[in-house]
Amino acid sequence: MLAPMQGLTNSALRRLYLQKYQPDLVFTEFVRVQAQTRKRVAKNELSDMQDHSAVAPLVVQLIGNDPEALADAALLLQAQGIQHINLNLGCPYGRMTTGATGGELLRQPQRLALMLKALRRVCRGSFSVKCRAGYEDLLQWQSLLPLFEESAVDFIVLHPRTVAQRYNGTADHRISAAMAAATSLPVIANGDINSPQAARTLLTRTGVAGLMIGRGALADPMIFQRIRGTAPLEVDPAQRRRDLGLFIGDLWPDYLQKFCGERQALMKIKDVLNFIPDVDLQRDLGKLKRTTSGAAFLARLQHTFPV
Ligand SMILES: Cc1cc2nc3c(=O)[nH]c(=O)nc-3n(C[C@H](O)[C@H](O)[C@H](O)COP(=O)(O)O)c2cc1C
Structure with missing residues (x-):
């Protein structure tokens, strides 16, 4: 699947990927959910969603921290035909003026539990999370997993770095393997998957249910086809x-x-x-x-x- 990337995975880019490069699933850039206004989601963000969802599933990623506002936003999107909702629990650049969001929420498990519950209650299609392995501790996922299981998310996208790490170091996919072994929920591995060879190795060695690729898919849009074997592994x-x-x-x-x-x-x-x-x-x-x-x-x- 093509990763959500703010400033990049707009509807035009997603459409091209779906038409020519065939990821199984595409994500929107994160959509900020406003707790202060009754509108919840800005108009321009809504208009960016209204296309190609018939070609392949479109997952709309929400970022926010207010359980009620998130549930309202999910209902609003569903009324517009959106069937798949994802919650951002990984962004390391939280906007502190409106409260902790994204990866910061890993430090607030009680609030997080309420948000998950509120979203699960209203999401009739798939509801998934995208998270880092932890805020500062690469093992924190072990205590987060029961929260995800109790709220019956449909899948977990794991980027196995900490929030504090931002993009430093490398994604440690031994953590993806450990999470996949520890839960019956599908785990999607994300982070530093930059070649079809690396992707295939990950798929065969870690027991994850799938892969999400961001920067590697911008560097080589054909990476999804190369992984599947419908395009050459390497080119001159x-x-x-x-x-x-x-x-x-x-x-x-x-x-x-x-x-x-x-x-x-x-x-x-x-x-x-x-x-x-x-x-x-x-x-x-x-x-x-x-x-x-x-x-x-x-x-x-x-x-x-x-x-
Ligand atoms: C420019 C940029 C924007 C991003 N925006 C988002 C976003 O909106 N939501 C999100 O969950 N992750 C976002 N990410 C993180 C990516 O989805 C992904 O988790 C991360 O880049 C690691 O995967 P990769 O090595 O395949 O790129 C962004 C990453 C980049 C580089």
């Missing part, structure tokens, strides 16, 4: 350029349509380019990122990443 540098040229070229018209104006679309597509890590492509990607108009962007793309 010329093919790599062609694949990226196609990916970026397909994304551009959708971004132009989604974002107001060329400037905004350019800014947004450059955010995607930042996640392509190939050392030998950085010079050409740098030139692409320095373009200042749509025409220049396209000309440079066709010149350096011909398809």
